[in-house]
Amino acid sequence: MVRRIGPIACCAIALWCAGCEVRRPANDRARQQVLYTAIVSDPQTFNPILITDAYSSEILGDVFESLLRINPVTVLPEPGLAEKWEIAPDQKSITFHLRRNVRWFDGQPLTARDVLFTLKVIYDPKVPNSLRPGLLIDGRPLTAQALDDYTVVMRLPRPFAPLLYGMMGIQVIPAHILEPIWKAGNFNHAWGINTPPDRIIGDGAFKLTRYVQNQFVRLTRNGDYWMKDEHGGDLPRLHGKGVQIIPDSNATYLRYLYGQIDIYAPRAEEVLAIREKIKSGQLHGQLKEIGIDTGESFFCFNRNPRHYVKNGVADPRLNWFTDPNFLRAVAHLIDKRAIINLVYHGLAVPAVSDISPENKLFYNPNLKDYDYDPKAAAEIFESAGYHMVNGRRTDPQGHPIEFNLTTATGRPESDQICAIFKQDLENLGIKVNYQPLEFTTLVEKLDATFDWDCVLMGLTGTIDPNEGSNFYRSSGNLHLWNPDQKQPATPWEAEIDHLMDLGAAEMDPAKRVPYYWKIQQILHDQLAVMLTVRRKEYVSWTDSLEFYQPKVWGTYKPEWMQFKVN
Amino acid sequence: MSAPASALPRLQTAAGATLVRGGLAREWRLASRTVRASAVCLALFYLFAALSPVFAPYDPTFQNREMPDCPPMRPHLSAPSQWNQGLLWAYPMRMVDAEERTYAPDRTRRIYIHLLSGGHLFTTDSPTQPFYLMGSDGLGRDLFSRIVYGARVSMCVGLIGVLITFSLGLIVGALSGYVGGMTDNLIMRWSEIEMSLPSFYFLLALAAVIPPGISAAQRFFLIVAIMSFIGWAGLARVIRGMAASVRSLPYVEAARALGGSRWRIITRHVIPSVIGYAVVAATLSIPGFILGESALSLLGLGIQEPTPSWGNLLSQAEDPQNLARYPWILIPGIFIFLAVMSFNFLGDHLRDRLDPGNASR
Numbered sequence: 001m002v003r004r005i006g007p008i009a010c011c012a013i014a015l016w017c018a019g020c021e022v023r024r025p026a027n028d029r030a031r032q033q034v035l036y037t038a039i040v041s042d043p044q045t046f047n048p049i050l051i052t053d054a055y056s057s058e059i060l061g062d063v064f065e066s067l068l069r070i071n072p073v074t075v076l077p078e079p080g081l082a083e084k085w086e087i088a089p090d091q092k093s094i095t096f097h098l099r100r101n102v103r104w105f106d107g108q109p110l111t112a113r114d115v116l117f118t119l120k121v122i123y124d125p126k127v128p129n130s131l132r133p134g135l136l137i138d139g140r141p142l143t144a145q146a147l148d149d150y151t152v153v154m155r156l157p158r159p160f161a162p163l164l165y166g167m168m169g170i171q172v173i174p175a176h177i178l179e180p181i182w183k184a185g186n187f188n189h190a191w192g193i194n195t196p197p198d199r200i201i202g203d204g205a206f207k208l209t210r211y212v213q214n215q216f217v218r219l220t221r222n223g224d225y226w227m228k229d230e231h232g233g234d235l236p237r238l239h240g241k242g243v244q245i246i247p248d249s250n251a252t253y254l255r256y257l258y259g260q261i262d263i264y265a266p267r268a269e270e271v272l273a274i275r276e277k278i279k280s281g282q283l284h285g286q287l288k289e290i291g292i293d294t295g296e297s298f299f300c301f302n303r304n305p306r307h308y309v310k311n312g313v314a315d316p317r318l319n320w321f322t323d324p325n326f327l328r329a330v331a332h333l334i335d336k337r338a339i340i341n342l343v344y345h346g347l348a349v350p351a352v353s354d355i356s357p358e359n360k361l362f363y364n365p366n367l368k369d370y371d372y373d374p375k376a377a378a379e380i381f382e383s384a385g386y387h388m389v390n391g392r393r394t395d396p397q398g399h400p401i402e403f404n405l406t407t408a409t410g411r412p413e414s415d416q417i418c419a420i421f422k423q424d425l426e427n428l429g430i431k432v433n434y435q436p437l438e439f440t441t442l443v444e445k446l447d448a449t450f451d452w453d454c455v456l457m458g459l460t461g462t463i464d465p466n467e468g469s470n471f472y473r474s475s476g477n478l479h480l481w482n483p484d485q486k487q488p489a490t491p492w493e494a495e496i497d498h499l500m501d502l503g504a505a506e507m508d509p510a511k512r513v514p515y516y517w518k519i520q521q522i523l524h525d526q527l528a529v530m531l532t533v534r535r536k537e538y539v540s541w542t543d544s545l546e547f548y549q550p551k552v553w554g555t556y557k558p559e560w561m562q563f564k565v566n
Numbered sequence: 567m568s569a570p571a572s573a574l575p576r577l578q579t580a581a582g583a584t585l586v587r588g589g590l591a592r593e594w595r596l597a598s599r600t601v602r603a604s605a606v607c608l609a610l611f612y613l614f615a616a617l618s619p620v621f622a623p624y625d626p627t628f629q630n631r632e633m634p635d636c637p638p639m640r641p642h643l644s645a646p647s648q649w650n651q652g653l654l655w656a657y658p659m660r661m662v663d664a665e666e667r668t669y670a671p672d673r674t675r676r677i678y679i680h681l682l683s684g685g686h687l688f689t690t691d692s693p694t695q696p697f698y699l700m701g702s703d704g705l706g707r708d709l710f711s712r713i714v715y716g717a718r719v720s721m722c723v724g725l726i727g728v729l730i731t732f733s734l735g736l737i738v739g740a741l742s743g744y745v746g747g748m749t750d751n752l753i754m755r756w757s758e759i760e761m762s763l764p765s766f767y768f769l770l771a772l773a774a775v776i777p778p779g780i781s782a783a784q785r786f787f788l789i790v791a792i793m794s795f796i797g798w799a800g801l802a803r804v805i806r807g808m809a810a811s812v813r814s815l816p817y818v819e820a821a822r823a824l825g826g827s828r829w830r831i832i833t834r835h836v837i838p839s840v841i842g843y844a845v846v847a848a849t850l851s852i853p854g855f856i857l858g859e860s861a862l863s864l865l866g867l868g869i870q871e872p873t874p875s876w877g878n879l880l881s882q883a884e885d886p887q888n889l890a891r892y893p894w895i896l897i898p899g900i901f902i903f904l905a906v907m908s909f910n911f912l913g914d915h916l917r918d919r920l921d922p923g924n925a926s927r
Binding site for chain 2: 250269270272273335337338341342343345346347412415416419420422423434435
């Protein structure tokens with residue numbers, strides 16, 4: 001034991017010293033126009049249909065294109081491979097007109113055949129992919145048909161608005177290369193990470209040129225890319241990209257300080273350090289607040305009878321966690337201001353609605369937050385029959401209130417948020433046992449054994465709320481408080497299910513808004529999730545990088561990025 | 567434990583006998599300055615542990631959410647005319663920048679520090695107008711109070727751990743060495759198995775299966791028990807060797823010839839002859855327990871927040887960002903360092919006094 005603490009302490013001190021002094025080497029990559037970034041882990045595949053991890057999609061996003069792309073400023077669809085699209089008046093078919101000047105890396109033109117092939121592969125039950133569920137409408141596939149080489153019509157069994165956003169995630173693959181492989185039944189092994197990078201034939205702004213496992217991915221500019229700038233100049237302007245694979249976030253931060261990577265998204269404490277270093281001239285870079293977290297972080301109480309009802313006897317905890325008064329009182333005990341100041345150094349905002357304000361289309365701004373007010377909470381407890389007995393808060397049946405609080409290990413922020421929450425509950429006589437769990441153990445408890453009471457969780461956000469179906473719908477596997485229900489257990493869950501159906505069936509975004517506003521209102525009133533705060537997101541990048549416009553939903557006009565040449 | 571303790575006055579080694587007969591005053595005179603300093607250090611830390619509510623100015627779990635990561639404050643001596651308000655005072659800290667968490671002393675006001683008031687050694691009128699001797703942590707809790715309460719865990723973990731290891735190792739080792747034969751063989755093979763377990767990973771695995779819902783005190787004793795369970799085998803093996811060599815000495819043979827029972831011979835003759843070594847080994851193994859607890863708590867598997875221990879206090883300093891901005895969060899590390907060094911000096915000194923045969927000098 002004596003020997004083991006040493007290395008840890010030494011490491012910390014060594015890192016600290018390394019962080020004190022910043023020496024940035026002259027950036028000769030700028031002259032070569034190569035952008036260096038970092039990802040946390042190796043990509044798992046180079047096959048865009050088989051992607052399951054964020055890192056593969058980050059790399060392949062530059063290599064393959066979709067019919068539509070998202071405008072990260074307006075959060076609306078904009079033309080990608082399809083230069084325009086039309087929705088039929090009955091809202092049951094969409095016609096996509098493909099660009100005529102798109103070529104694959106091997107010189108073959110991109111045509112309707114490639115689009116049809118991509119859909120065929122996604123619907124093939126032998127190809128396991130996460131795209132298929134988003135393309136099934138009431139369990140049925142859509143039918144696609146090529147009117148000519150550059151026109152595709154997709155027919156839907158009923159109007160289905162999320163399709164446009166779904167199309168943004170579907171990268172078209174070359175039929176002339178992959179169709180023979182698919183017919184031979186080898187699609188699931190095609191384009192794995194061991195494929196020589198020059199055999200990956202895409203149509204995006206960059207080509208894969210080199211991949212060394214655990215080290216880096218190199219991409220080079222596609223000279224034949226279809227997009228041109230305002231003056232008809234070639235895009236992209238960068239000549240290449242180098243993506244380094246760095247598993248440790250402290251190491252990534254230090255590499256950014258040393259100029260080995262050009263773009264970095266710092267955490268709250270790092271924001272302050274970077275700001276200081278820029279001010280003092282130690283770091284030649286930009287720091288920009290790009291907006292707030294598009295996801296959410298919340299406390300959730302388990303309301304799953306499968307956990308609490310044993311041999312026909314319900315555990316008292318089920319009564320507390322389904323009692324609106326109990327939940328309302330607890331909601332008044334979340335000190336969001338303290339979380340913002342203590343945990344995020346003021347770089348966060350209180351979260352009120354389940355959908356982030358960054359989602360300008362669907363965010364409901366009319367909800368009133370549950371203010372931090374221990375006095376009000378105590379009054380609610382008292383009037384609902386939760387009295388103090390011998391220094392412990394007890395329920396009307398005389399059970400002292402005590403529950404387990406958990407979250408995933410390894411995030412100091414979560415520990416602190418839980419410590420603040422626990423303190424406020426204990427001030428009112430509620431005993432909380434805090435026990436963080438390793439991530440896989442936690443996930444198993446959340447979706448298999450249901451053996452938990454209260455959890456602090458984070459979920460990522462989506463632009464189209466329908467993509468959060470697995471969270472909102474009572475049948476969803478991420479419907480944390482009571483997942484995979486056969487029938488909605490409560491009237492309000494049934495209402496959310498119904499609103500989700502209505503929202504998906506309406507094509508006009510403006511007409512969809514009221515449904516999703518109502519869902520946010522219901523979640524807010526029923527306190528299925530008690531939101532904490534949303535981080536402000538920052539990006540820092542090296543000074544010599546021009547036209548870089550990061551937004552919370554992605555980079556705006558990434559093809560315009562370039563290095564200043566002195 | 568009662569058997570070896572009652573055997574103490576009968577120590578067989580000459581040095582041991584002097585130690586007991588000579589009394590503490592004589593020992594103090596004989597000790598070097600380092601050893602005296604170590605003894606004072608340890609006495610102070612154990613006082614912290616025994617009288618935490620007195621030494622700590624505030625509740626160690628009280629979160630002053632307005633003052634996270636506040637730097638240590640400097641006490642000033644009051645003018646004699648103000649001694650009725652407090653002998654010492656300090657400028658209150660005011661947060662200048664909430665994002666950067668920089669503080670500046672507010673020179674327009676004073677906080678008076680009351681000595682020996684309200685059952686505390688020193689404190690201020692209210693925890694919301696605090697005097698932070700060693701600064702505050704990220705949740706605005708007084709670091710000094712937390713260190714004082716943390717001594718309960720960190721100083722006791724060694725004592726209790728050693729008590730368990732020591733009694734297990736001594737009895738099992740002496741029995742094994744004196745009885746010999748099949749018993750010896752079985753016990754020694756078992757201890758070898760135990761010693762071959764990769765101890766830290768074993769500790770991690772055991773710490774992970776401690777159920778939630780048990781109180782901080784229960785958790786603490788479980789962790790100590792786990793650590794002792796791993797640690798006794800080494801001591802038992804050495805004791806066993808010593809006991810085996812004592813077995814054939816004339817005075818043990820004589821006791822046997824006079825019809826002494828096996829238990830009586832072990833407790834009255836075998837254990838006293840090895841106790842000198844065991845005391846030294848025990849003292850020197852306490853730092854191992856202190857560091858073991860720190861390591862587990864640092865990794866989040868030991869004592870859980872909000873109960874403080876020196877190890878989990880130090881875990882805040884893991885992040886290089888925190889360490890650079892708020893260097894005072896390393897103070898618990900200084901306490902660990904002092905405690906460990908003190909035990910080592912004291913152990914070395916005891917070895918010189920009790921076990922001259924193995925003396926380092």
